[in-house]
Amino acid sequence: MAKRNLFGTDGVRGVVNTEITSKLALSLGAAASIYFDGRLAQQTNRTIAIAWDPRVSSEMLAGALGAGFMETGVSVDYLGVLPTPGLALILARETRYMAGAMISASHNPPEYNGIKFFGPGGHKLADADEEAIEANLGLVELGNPSRVHGDEVGGAHRVENAREEYMAFVRQNNPGLSLEGIRIVVDGAHGATSYTTPALLRQLGAQVIEMNTDQDGKLINKDCGSTHPGAVGARVVTEKADLGVAHDGDGDRVIMVDHTGRRVSGDVMLYVLALGLAGEGRLTGNTVVGTVLTNLGLEKALEPHGVRLERTSVGDRYILDRLNEGGFVLGGEESGHIINLYQNVTGDGLATTLAVLGYLVRTGRDLSEIVDEVELYPQIAENVRVKDNTIASCPEFVAAVEAARMELGNAARLVVRPSGTEPLVRIFLEGKNTERLMALAERLKRVLLSAGQQGEE
Known part of the structure; x- marks a missing residue:
């Protein structure tokens, strides 16, 4: 399988009309149609659902993406403005769609947008699936052999009640x-x-x-x-x-x-949800899945309750993979991207809100009281903007990172991660000595920027 160049950690994303264009969306629609059609058309209807967030560019990209599907004979239901978890939950509950696509750049600024695909059941695609779609772009650019003609093209239909359908599903998951x-x-x-x-x-x-x-x-x-x-x-x-x-x-x-x-982070919300599920005997394996960036304070707070924390690489897809592998139900990130498989098959901000509120209502506890139970370790996060994320692999920076880890020993943690969606290298440190962490972050930032300038010469 060819190496992916287009798909990042969460679909295709970039600045509109620079990295991501309507022409690209059209080609991606056709390429994805070839992929889904070859694997799923025998089991499902040849219809895809497309939803989007309110960015100015979203409907432009949705129209182009849909046209790519329709030119291969696949029909498109346009669900309109809908949260990403709404699309996933509709796909999980309904069998009328062969797949889905979301037009959004999530937490990125307005000038960005993106496209991510979901398979049947509302699950995001694996790396290998995205690689296959990217490989199909070559076929599309050579003339798209799957293009149909005349009245064989797919139709378009606007669905007016998708938001209400999503809300009803979320409410059903929180009865009473x-x-x-x-x-x-x-x-x-x-x-x-x-x-x-x-x-x-x-x-x-x-x-x-x-x-x-x-x-x-x-x-x-x-x-x-x-x-x-x-x-x-x-x-x-x-x-x-x-x-x-x-x-x-x-x-x-x-x-x-x-x-x-006071801010209540994703780590603290994981603590609340873990207490609730464990108390009901529904926290399978007594395990919560976090990432390498999950605060050590969460791990320490869970221990007295007999709950353990597992860590994965950063990214909700890796959390979901581990949940499925281990038969677990709860995981998430500090950013507030929480996956609770009793609620949805992906991160769902509304469902998480209701689950936290449900615990507070059932126990009569105050949110601030629970926050005090989780002693979060200070964390330093330095986002260094670079021209090319591969600079994080240069020998000078790698050596500086290893030296910093040796210096920290077991007293703190250091994670370096190039962004999957922006030209950024993220430097993350966690420990009790904030001044020391800040000094190390600044030192690593200088090495990284210096290496980048040398690479331009």
């Missing part, structure tokens, strides 16, 4: 939940959850204060949402709310804040 008397601030990041989260919380009885829920695609993720939770935290304090929730652009993440405006 009442949020009467709870005051919640919701930051939709101008994204795909701007309607679904406030609407479902209100259906369950909560009093909801909305912010950044106008679906303005030019503002998506800008100084708001899960990547900037200070805004929702301040609003919670001003409104005297019980808590707040902040999503990213496509709704697969959520970061919460307690009544004091």
Whole structure:
């Protein structure tokens, strides 16, 4: 199988009309159609579902992607603006689709967009599947032998009730939940959850204060949402709310804040959910799956409850792989991307919100009280913008990283990870001595930038 050049850690993503264009979307639709048709057409209808977030470029890319499918005879249902987990859950519950595609760049700025594919059951594609689609691009560029003619092309249909269908599924997964008397601030990041989260919380009885829920695609993720939770935290304090929730652009993440405006990370939410499931005897293997970046404080907090933490590489697909391999049900990342297989087959910010609220309602506990139980270790994260992520493999930087690890010993952790979606190298350190960590991060940053300048000469 050829090496992937187009697909990153979460589909194809880039700046619109630079890395990702309508022409590319058209070709990807045809290439993906060849892949899905060859494997799935005998078992399912030849129809694909396409959804998107509110970015200005999303409908342009959705139309082009759909055209690529339709020219090979595959019909397209356009679901409209819908959170990514909404598409996944519809695919998991319905059998009318052979596959799905989401147009979104998740937590990235408005100028970015992306395309990621889902197979039957709502599962993201494995690396080998994406490699096969990328290989099919060559066939498409040579003339697309799968193109049909005349009235054999696929049709297009707009589905008007996809958001309501998703909300109904999420509500079914949380039977009997009442949020009467709870005051919640919701930051939709101008994204795909701007309607679904406030609407479902209100259906369950909560009093909801909305912010950044106008679906303005030019503002998506800008100084708001899960990547900037200070805004929702301040609003919670001003409104005297019980808590707040902040999503990213496509709704697969959520970061919460307690009544004091304090950030509640994905690691802390994993702790809450683990306590709830373990208490009900439903935390299979008494195991939570995190990543190499999961805070050591979570691991320490879980131990007295007989729950262990397993770590994978960074990325929800690796977490999901381990959940399936081990027969586990709960995993996630500090970013608030939580996979709870009782709720959905992928990260779902709305479902995570309801699961956390459900635990609080059942136990009568306050979110801030639970936050105090998890002593998170200080973490330093330095995102270094580079021209080429491969610079992280240069000998000078690799040597500097190994020297830093030797210096830290067992007192702290160091992780270096090139971004899969942006020209960034992420330097991550965790330990109790913040000044020492900051000094090491700065030293590694200087080595990395120096190596990059030498590579340009």
